[in-house]
Amino acid sequence: MYRQKYLFLLPGLIALTAIILFPLIFTIRVSFSGWDVYNPGLSWAGVKNYVRLFEDTRYWSALSRLSLLAISTVLIQYVLGFALALMVWKDVHARRFFRVLFLVPMMTTPVIMSVIWRTIFHESLGPLNPLLDAIVLGGQPWLSSPGWAFAAVMIVEIWQWTPFMFLLLLAGLLSLPSEPYLAAKIDGAGPVRTFFSVTFPGLAAISVGALLIRLIEASKILDTVYVLTSGGPGEATETASYYIYIRGLRDFQIGYSAALSITYLVIMIVALTIIAKLMVRFLVKGQS
């Protein structure tokens, strides 16, 4: 009778392994080849690509730019998402309306919204600069200056993904038991004390999960950058994925882009594992 257990697991496991494993092994093999426009095919080039990669400053700055972008936007999303979840948790008029509204950006297609955002950031025809002028902040060269282009990418990422944090944290808030709140009230704890002693610890586990999922997804940023800035101006918004895209699918340096991909993947896995361990230690200590 327990033979049947394989009927459950194996179809999915085999399908996923078949679809993922071939590309992964193939990429590793290609990364040791000199495959490019002039020499297509799996010639053996040794570790040439990996040596080149270590001297490629554009790659390393794309990686550090990606880390800055991912960590800063995810933290902002977390803080904003948490604040929004707390605000529509209870005692608010029309809270179901606001809950739906706050979820909407997450449902929209990132590239399609980026196309819209591009028109919003347009320096002369877009609506953002007139608005900023009106509230005396002044218009900015959004997509043509390095700093503002980076800020534009951040704004779009925050708009798109704060709802995800909001969703998970609100679901967590709604599943909190009410007894500790009664206890806190009886003990005379104020709202701030109640938040740090009851609410935040109760959401620590779900916070770690939400932050990790978002960091994983943010480390892959490509769509938004592709549409909004094409990595520019210059290389000001070029993320690791976008740089690999340029090397692989624009310049057609297949072998080199494979080496970049494998390095990128390894760095991501190592970094995310360390971050996960640290977060579990500092945020969920003393709990399950």
Next chain:
Amino acid sequence: MTDLTQSAALSRSEPEAVPALRPGLIAKYVFILLWSAFVVFPFLWALTTSFKDANGVTNGATWLPWIQYRPSTQGWSSLFGGAGGTDITRPYLNSIAVTLGASVISITLGTLAAYGLSRFTFRFGWMRNADITFFFISQRIMPPIVLAIPFFLMLQALGLLDTLAGLILVYVALLMPIAVWVMVDFFNSIPRGLDEMAWMDGCDPVTTFVRVILPNALPGLVVAGMFCVIFGWNDFFFAFTLTFTKTQLLPVAIVALNSSVTPWWALSASALISIAPLVLLAFLVERFLSKGGLAGAVR
């Protein structure tokens, strides 16, 4: 089982008594309204832009039709083959087919695997259940760019490049980890006693799963389905690299509009109509959230 869910629902009901910060109340509403404005800003802009023509756009940022610019339906008519845009009927149907096809396959395979992992013990070499579950979920870490070129060659070898079937195959790898992630947790929250009762009544595992467990897993299936549909419908990169012109999906068709002389009106109209179905999904998500159905699934 009904007793269990009811008592769970009771203890999860929203706590009533937390003192509200009176002085902060205004600040709270200001914050909520500011964020709401930020959320709706791109949608309102797209809506008003979709009724402009070339003149309306080049006159600078205007919001009010009739008063600030002369409205035109050019943008909307271009969606169905009118001038200055692109016919998005085919891409729309393609997107629906790929999203639904890949979601159904991913949820079927993912739910089966999740049930297996939740109820039986497996060992493949050094890999135990937790490792196998992690293997499934960890596929989400894989950046699309790493897989793009091998996928291209793989689909080429299979003759599936630029076809719906090829895209569905790739999207299954993208979506199945989500289905497994949601469903393993969900099955773990269904008491094992339920299975054991069915076994004692003489059901084999497959019958137990289909007749007893699956009906109880409906909320989890809805959540898994929602996430699969969101991530499937919204993907751009694979649709972009693995198709040319025969099998265009919606995001690709719309981004293609962006490249040449940008017809903002057609762009806005097509953007609005392609995000519309999933925006409606937000209502479903909220209903689940309020009933506490999401809490179990996202933990």
